[in-house]
Amino acid sequence: MKKDAFKKQFFNYIFLEEKLAQHTWFRVGGNAEILFIPEEEILLEKLLKDKPNDCDIFTIGAGSNLLIRDNGINGITIITNKLNKINIDENGIITASCGASDADVARFAKDHNRTGLEFLIGIPGTIGGGIKMNSGAFGCEFRDVLIDVKAINHDGEYKVFSTNDLKMEYRKIGLTNKWIFLTARFKTSYGSKELIRSKMKEIIHSRKMAQPTGVKTGGSTFKNPLDKKAWQLIDQAGCRGLRNGDAMISKKHCNFIVNLKNATAKQIENLGETVKQKVFENSGIRLYWEIERVGDK
Ligand SMILES: Cc1cc2nc3c(=O)[nH]c(=O)nc-3n(C[C@H](O)[C@H](O)[C@H](O)COP(=O)(O)OP(=O)(O)OC[C@H]3O[C@@H](n4cnc5c(N)ncnc54)[C@H](O)[C@@H]3O)c2cc1C
Known part of the structure; x- marks a missing residue:
């Protein structure tokens, strides 16, 4: 090239x-x-x-x-992190560029007295990544609030997809990787700034209690199997605190892998594969990666 x-x-x-x-x-x-x-x-x-x-x-x-x-x-x-504009129209529809951080969009909605996007405060991604993963927390997912998204494909052609077009499911969507999301529109409703602020505080507090913070991690490593919690299966398989070099299964939240200092991607991936194997041997349940692994092995 x-x-x-x-x-x-x-x-x-x-x-x-x-x-x-x-x-x-x-x-x-x-x-x-x-x-x-x-x-x-x-x-x-x-x-x-x-x-x-x-x-x-x-x-x-x-x-x-x-x-x-x-x-x-x-x-x-x-x-995409420099494509990060956020706007609101007279109907309370919030338009965010896909490199805007979820937390900035949550705070923007609060500052405009709009409720519905509080769950975004705790997800450390961007709007584009959130749509791709149909990310969610505290009972709300992107598909609940997204109206539509403008995207561009790898040949430079534009298209608008409605939420229905995207076929959003638990942590996945039905669209190929050749689409890059550009700007998304979200529905919101009027809410009291104080109530929105206190809901967001509660979300941040609950996260601090349940998850490792201030560490190098990729969040939930595996998707939750139907009616099961991945962290519980990992715990029951004896993997809490399991290590491969500087890669470790978090002692605080077993579905998080933490890079303690100088872990390599290979150590993290191999640790994840070991955990999958141990969970399968212990419970007969197969875990699937939520974290996306990219690049040549
Ligand atoms: C500490 C921590 C806590 C987390 N908590 C949660 C949680 O509560 N709920 C949850 O669902 N997730 C959680 N996650 C996972 C992660 O934050 C979400 O999946 C997030 O939405 C990913 O966004 P991102 O911008 O970081 O995407 P990336 O990690 O950069 O990419 C993820 C995928 O999205 C694609 N992508 C990114 N931008 C675009 C774009 N503009 N157009 C098309 N494709 C794009 C990438 O190609 C890739 O396939 C957590 C992660 C961490 C580290």
């Missing part, structure tokens, strides 16, 4: 062989062959139209649900 030509054309927004570890919550992973951090949608459209047809594209929001492997990612990796 003509990396140097890209570098010349999108000078300020392209980084070659950039370390991706610093862009993920786990703080692990190799380099992006080409990293692109656009500040406007139009730049992204231009890059997608100009890139070679066979070039792989991968999108990162806040990197809070990603385990990027040690060999990094080939092709173009896009980070």
